[in-house]
Each structure stands twice: as structure tokens, then as C-alpha cells.
Amino acid sequence: MLKIKDLHASVEGKEILRGINLEVKAGEVHAIMGPNGSGKSTLASVIAGKEEFEVTQGSVELYGEDLEEVSPEGRAHKGLFLSFQYPIEIPGVSVTNFIKTAINESRKANGLEDMPAKDMLKMIREKSELLEIDRKFLSRSLNEGFSGGEKKRNEVFQMAMLEPKVAILDETDSGLDIDALRIVANGVNKLKSKDNAVILITHYQRLLEYIVPDFVHVLHNGKIVKSGGKDLALQLEEKGYDWLKQETAV
Amino acid sequence: MAYTEEELKKELETKEYEYGFYTDIESDTFPIGLSEEIVIAISKKKEEPEWMTLWRLEAFRIWKKMEEPEWANVHYDKPDFQAISYYSAPKSADPNKSLDDVDPDLLEMYRKLGISVDEQKKLQNVAVDIVVDSVSVATTFKKTLAEKGIIFMPISEAIQEHPELVKKYMGTVVPKTDNFYAALNSAVFTDGSFCYIPKGVRCPMELSTYFRINQANTGQFERTLLIADEDSYVSYLEGCTAPSRDENQLHAAVVELIALDGAEIKYSTVQNWFPGGKDGKGGVFNFVTKRALCEKNAKVSWTQVETGSAVTWKYPSCILKGDNSIGEFYSIAVTNNYQQADTGTKMIHIGKNTRSTIISKGVSAGKSQNSYRGLVQINSRADNARNFSQCDSLLMGNECGAHTFPYIEVKNKTAQVEHEATTSKIGEDQIFYCNQRGISTEKAIALIVNGFSKEVLNKLPMEFAIEAQKLLEISLEGSVG
Amino acid sequence: MDLKDKLISSFIAFENNVDVEHPIHDVRMAAIKNFEAKGFPSKKEEAWKYTSLNSLQKVDFSIFPKQENTLEYKDVKRYFLHEIDSYKIVFVDGIYSSFLSETTHDGVDICLMSSALTKPMYKQVIDVYFNKIASKDESLTTLNTAFSREGAYIYIPKNKMPKKPIEILHFSTGNEASLMLQPRNLVVVEENAEVQIIERHQSLTSNEVLTNAVTEIYAAKSAIVDFYKIQNDVATASLIDNTYIDQKDKSVVRLHTFSFGGKMTRNNLNFYQNGEYIDSTMKGVTILGEKQHVDHHTLVHHIEPNCESHQDYKGIYGDSSTGVFNGKIIVDKIAQKTNAFQKNNNILISDKASINSKPQLEIFADDVKCSHGCTIGQLDEDAMFYLRSRGIPEKEARALLMYAFANNVLATVRIPELKKRINKLIAKKLGVNLGFDL
């Protein structure tokens, strides 16, 4: 469903992605790993349509449609979801109000009526239970004063509410305590189906024990330098990235 | 003017009064210009007692000697006071309107508002007084209120029916000499609302006044007098609308609130006078004097949502005369296109243990200028006075301005005054975050602005808060490029 | 004759003593014309809402001292920062005292305005800088310009830094019953150069003195200027201090004002950021008693992008003193990424003292961070309790907390001896026995 072809992107004239190729099919889980600054978040942002980054070459396709001309919200309406590495604070806007707006905007774009308040409440209840989120939390201002872990959990809650086709989770595991990690991972697993796909950006094998990836890719210097099965992650955990860097330098 | 509640309800359902449609009604309009003769004529027309006529004349003489103030951070062509008609009354109380000559932009705006005023709901618990141009055309729920001894009627009627109250209080909080526009209003006011809540009574419903300017070249000078007797409570809301016209219209109102010992008044305003076109043509000049006097243990809260008017000059204030009295001011002012707003409050602490809170949120977009101007004065005998002020400005785009002019004057060592102000813009990352969740940029801005204004919106009665939110959204439309 | 008329007629006498052929004289003529048209500002003007010059205008000030007066160093030593070596530019009743001064031309020029205005070798600098940033419109500044003749002239060429700080002292002897002084200073700090200046006005008797000073400071690219104003004059001395600062790219100017004395002090401090990546800092400590009045009027004009400004003014007001803080920040449309912060905290310690604070923001650029905060209040009761529970008596605890309140502004004072001095002054003013050496 998501196809990335020879993607190059730069910011302020500095090239960060240097030819990424990746195909994600329905039902798959992909993990992307790689050292700090290798371009993982940049890749996620480019897929989501952040204008700060200039795509200089290549393309991103969703269901065969080139996304180049599609706005960030248009991409979201088509079922793309990005869980931010650093979720943004919006003072005065409650989580509930925000998610309600997001859902209804997507529905509107897809020619649907607003979701009836009753259904909305029901869904909020279900999903917050799934992720073991205290309802009080949902009336607080979006991400304002949230702890690191709370922010991440809130991102996954929004994902659960929006039911995306392709979800990119950018280091959603970092900042979560052990229990939270399990809860979030379970949540993601429950939301997974043969019709959707998940891309996990992570530094830790730990998460991949809960959400088992079909493929693991290593990003280095803006390129995927190695792809493999879930064992690759184990190998990385053991040896670090140096051996790969050396291998690719040759 | 036999107007039943039923009729009004029907009229509102058909959106007769929704915002500023120009209603093509035959009206009884005075020739333009201002003189002693006109002042007398207004008084005669209203069949006023002599004391009222003399009061007006005195105000007129004071006004003639005054000059229009220039200190505010607003620039406009001064209205020609001789080119305005000072009295215009609809001949029929049933304003049949033709929608044909209404600006399609405006219609679109109303459509977006939905049944924005949500009159239905309001009519269930809100008593409404409606002032078109210069006269009050309908006051609902008179009967229900009368049972509690509450008087809620057009001020012109109050002058006839309760002269002792009007005489005792009118001009005591805003004297005729107060300022240029207040003096003008005192001379020529044609209508407005009068309200009296007796001792110990909690007004069971929201009281509300809707103002609109209909006729071209008329000024609207309404006068509101609200007296909350000892230990009473009232929540009052005013809404303002005007049709869109190319020429400027003048609105110079005076609102006086008197909160006697232990009384509480909540006064909310949703001001949506026509702001002028995108090119800055037309719009209402809104020069308003609003002030409250608080006696012992009394409390007055002003809440305002200001989205309309081409030029706003308005400082709802509290004189905290009684010990332990409390003044509050919550304001959101949104300016777009060529609008200019200079608004804020004055909190005058005279009594001991008096407290005041000021929360002001300004949003400027387009080519507009938005100023907060406030005074916190702690007099020498006001022991243990407290004030907290917070003024935040949000700038959208690079052609507007946000200004903060607070004056803080303290003459008592036990005072605690705290003032904070910030200016910022909406973050691009905030917008991207919303976009990623499927929310368009325009909607994202509305959401963020609503969040920014939340502390103030929360102070409004529920149903008006929703209307106000929609108004904020509409007034910022087209502000992102 | 009121003071304005007296000044205007004195201008004619003044012209007898200066070279009227000199191009500067046209500047003076234009200036006196402006003053003549505007006169002294009145309380009706927004900028003078809280400070009145009425009573001063009734005093029969001498505009020129009748005789040259001298002073012995030992009598005035305590007004100098004598713990360290410094350059000194000293004036007695407005006239340069070569005896008390120590000037230099060794790589830098630290000397007199009167020579700079008349000698050809300074012409180039004077042409470029004299009266360029100072207002040609504000009446008191133009009054000073009209009579500009004497003051300090400091020129620091590129990459230079004087070996020691510079002290500018203005003494008045009281040999005149009442005297008006109008010193004019010019400070030019070229690219990558640095300077530290301390300025002080001191009256030695209880005769009335009015000083209307103008200082122009130019900080070129990457220059660093530290300027300290010590205002601890006697109860019959009034000061109107007009300072104009022009900053270029990456320059840093820190200006500290210590107001502890005087009858009426008005500080007009104007910063113009004519470049990028500029840092402007204004700090003030004001501790007043009796019937003293201090009015701090600051302006920071952010003209270019990426600059910062920081203001921190603390005031403690006792007896019947009055304080005014009026801080204005303007951010122009193109001055994106400006960070402008302003703080004004005040404590009133007497029933008759009062404070008027008017922080203003005028912002025309959207991508900025600007804030101002103002508080008027008392000492933290919890802190009081804490100190008292440790056995410190209430009076001392109060003094100590006030000391701490005022003192934290001093972190940016870069001359240790000066910091010590100011510390002591603050302690003395507040009646705190520090009990430890600073």
C-alpha cells in the first residue's frame, strides 16, 4: 500500500534522505532502526508531508497515488498516521475536543456526516480502556504538561481513534515505563489487521518483542543500508551499528 | 408595539434578527444633525418628563465644549456629528426583511454560523430585550420577571414608570462629564435597557439585550442601567449586530452597573458589529463607556468577546468602592483585515480587601491593530488590595500589530499587584501536528485560537460560549495565506 | 523670568563664548529653536504623566557658573572608585578639572568634549557621530544640544580596550545658590572594541542643582560596552539623564542604573538596535526614601531581526518617595525572531510611598517572543518566617530579604570593586548589617 521510490529530501540545502526505497504491504509490520541523526524522523515527516523538507527526487505513493501534491491533512484523510517523536503542545485545547475535530474533519473529507456524539463517546470510552488511559486525562489540554510517557500514550490513543491504514510510530516506545510499553504494544497489536500496516521507528529490541516485525531496516546517512527479518534487530542489539557502518563504508 | 413572546420566537426562528441584515422597514427618522432642538425633540418624542429633558440639555452643553479623544491607538476619520441622524424608530414592530440586497459574503457567514444565536434554546431561559436602531422593540418574559419583583424594560419606559430609580442612579457611575462619547450619549440616547433586581433576589434566567443598527446614517446611542440591590444576583448578556454598509456607523453606548452590598453582576458581551469589508471600507465605530460601581462585598464580572466593529474604543471598568468587593474582566478581542481595537479595563481599588482579576487575550490578523489598555489603581486607603493581570497576544501574519499599554498606580504598601504580558505566534509545528491528524490549517488555527482564549470563553454562559467560538472562527477566516 | 525664558536669553550670551562659525553651531541653533517651540514638558504629555518639572522651573538657576571652583582630591576621594586605578574625567560646576582628571590619548581617546568639538583632529568622528542618535525633537535633549560644549569624549578604535575603567564625575560645589548643568557626553566604541564606564553626579552642598545631561553611545559591530550610572546625590539635586544608544551587529551593551538618592531623577534610556544579533541589557536598582522621586523611562527599539533585549528593574520605596517605571518595547515588522523581556518588581515599605508602572509592548512582527512582567508587593512571608524561625529578628530579616531582592540585579556588574561598593550602598540604604565581607 505504501511505496517509497528513490526518495531524496533536503532541508536548507542539506540533503538528509539520499535515496530511500521501501515497500509496505497491507498486514505487514516494518521496523526502522538506525543511529541518531540517520534520518528516521525525517523520513517519517516527509511521508506525512511536512513542507519544511524539500523532496528533490523520488516519490511516495499510497495505494498507487503519488502523494507529492497532497497536503498533510489530505494524507491523514487517506489513512496515514504519524505518532510524533516529540508531540506538540496545544494549550487550551482538550484531547477530546482535538480528537473529535480530527475525526470529523476526516469524515467530512471522505464524504461522511459528523460522527454522532453518542458514538464518539462510546469510541472514546472503548479506546481509552484499551490503552488504560484515565478519562480525566482526556479533558486536559493537549500534551500540555504531559509527562514524556503520557504524551506517547496519548499519541497511540489518537491512532486508535483515527484507525489509520498506515501508522508510523516514531520512537513511541521511548519514555514509556515497562507496564506502559506492554499496554501500548498490546493496543497496537489489537489495532493491527490484514488491511493495515505499521512502521515502527525504534532504537530498542524491547518493543519488537511485543510487536513482532516482518521486516527490519537499518537507516544510515539517509539510506537503507541493510534489511532483514526480526533477527537483524537482535544482531544490532548485540553488536551496535559500527559493524554495519564499516560494512557499508567498504 | 404589541409583541408577544410567541411572535418573537417565530421571528427569531426565521432568523429575522440574525446579525446584521438590513431590514427594509419603514422608519421614523429624524433629520440629520445635532442641536439643542434635536435634543429637545428626542425627549419630546419619548414623552419624557421635564427633568430628563433638562438632564439631556445639560449633557449636550457639556459635550459641545469637549473634544474627541485622541489618545487611543486607533486612527480613523472622525465622524461628522452633524451628518448623523439621532433618532430612528421602526414604524412597525414587525421588521419584514428582504434578503435580496444582502451581501452574499455575509449570508455565507451566517450560514456557517448555523442557527448561531440558537434562539430557540435561549428563549427557554433567557429574557431578551431587543433594540433596533434607537428604540426597544420587544422585551420578553416581563411577566415571569415581575413575579420576582425584577424590573426589566426599555429605559424609555423606566423613565416613565420608575423615575425615582432612574433619577437616583443614572449618571452616578458614568457622569455626563466623563468623556466625549459619554456626554454625547447622555444628550441623545434614545433607548436601551433598564434592569432592577430587588434585595436578595437571584434572577432566575439570563437577561439579554440585542442591539442592532439598521438605518443608514443613524447613530445608535443606547443606555443601559442595571441595579442589583443588596445580596441579589443577575447574569446579563448583550449581543450586537449591524448590517454591512460601506459607510461607517457610529455606536456610542453607555452602560452603568450598580452592585449594592453583597450583590453580584455578571455582564457578558458578544460584540459582532459589522467590522468593515476586507478592504477596510465601512464598519461600525464602537465607542462605548461601561462602568460598574461595587459596594461592600459586591462582585462584578465583565466578560467580552469582541470580534466586530471597524474601530473599538471600550474599557469596561470597576470602581471597587466597598470593602471586600471584587472586579473581574475577561476579554477576547479578535481583529482582522483593517480592524482596530483599543480595549481593556480600569480597576479602581478604593475599599479595603478589594480584589481584581484581568485576563485579556488579543488575536490580531490581517492588517489589523489590537491594543490592550488597562489601569490598575490602588488608592492609599485600599489596604490589602490584590490584582492579577494577564495579557496575552497572538499575532497572525506580519502586517498586524499587537500592543499592550498597562498603567499600574499603587499608593498603598499592602497592595499586591501582578501583571504579566506575552506576545507570540501560532507555531508552525502546532499546525503541522493538526494537519497530520487530518485537520486543515484554517480549522487548526481556529482550534488553537479557541484554546488560547479558553480562560475567557469558559466565563461565558454555556450557549453563548458556543456561539462565541464560532464567531472567533469566522472572524479569522481568510487570515492565513 | 521663568526658566525657559532665561535659558533662551542665555543662549545669546552662550554664543559669545563659542565659535559661531563652526558647523556644530547650526546644530545648536536648530536645537534651541526646537526647545523654544516646545518648552519644558508638562504632565499633560503621556511621557511625563507621572513626573512634574513645575517646581524646578520656578527655581532661579544660574546657567553659567560665575567663577571657576576647585576641589581637593581628599575631600572628594570617596566619590571615586578609588580601590582601583581608573581614567577620570572630572568636572567641577560644569568646568573641566585637569587637576582631578586623568585622561589619555594612548591608543584610545579619553578626554574632553570641548576639545573634540573644536580641534580639527576629532572632526571626522564628530561629523559622523555627534548628535546623530540623540533626539532632535525631544525638548530637553535639544535644550542640552543647544548648550552642548563640555562633557566626556571617549573614542575606542577598532579592537582596542582601555587598560582600566573610565570614571566620569560631575561635582557641584554649591558656590552658586542654584546651578543648572548640561553636560554632553559622546562615547564611540568601534568594531570589536570594549569599554567600561562609570558615571556619577555629585552635589557637595545643599544648594539646588539641576543637571540635564545627554550621552550618546555608539557600539559598532561586536563592540562591548558596560555603562554604570550611580545616582546617589543629595536631596537638593535633580537630574534629567538622557542616554541614546546605537547598536550595530553583534554588539553588547549593558547599562546599569543605581538610583539611591537625589530629589528628582528622570532617566530616559533609549536603545536602537540597528543590526542583527544584538544584545541590549538594562538593569536598575532603585531604593528611595524621604520625598525622592525617580522615573525610569526606557525604550528598546528592535529594528532588525534576531536581537535580544533584557530589562530588569527592581525598586524599594520608603517614606514619601515615588517611583515610576515606563518601559517600552517596539518590535518592527522586519524584526523577526526578536526576544524581548522586561521585568519590573517593586516593594512599597511605607504608607506614603507610591509607584506607577507602565510597561508597554508594541509589536509588529509575528515570530517573536516578548514578555513583560510587573509586580508590586511585599516580601515573601514564607521566607520571612523561615528566617525568623532560624532566630533572625524581624527587622533584620526584613532588611536581609530586601537586600536579597535588590541585590540579584548585580550579577551582570563586571567590575568586582564596583559590585562591592554597590552592595555596600544597598546594605547601608536598607540598614542591613551584612556581617560578612562581600
Ligand SMILES: Nc1ncnc2c1ncn2[C@@H]1O[C@H](COP(=O)(O)OP(=O)(O)OP(=O)(O)O)[C@@H](O)[C@H]1O
Ligand atoms: N529542520 C532541520 N534543519 C536542519 N537540519 C535538520 C532539520 N531536521 C533534521 N535535520 C538534521 O537531519 C538529520 C536527521 O535527523 P532526524 O531527526 O531525521 O534523525 P533521526 O534518525 O530521527 O534521529 P534520532 O534517532 O535521534 O531521533 C540530523 O542531522 C538533523 O540534525
Ligand SMILES: [Mg+2]
Ligand atoms: Mg528521530
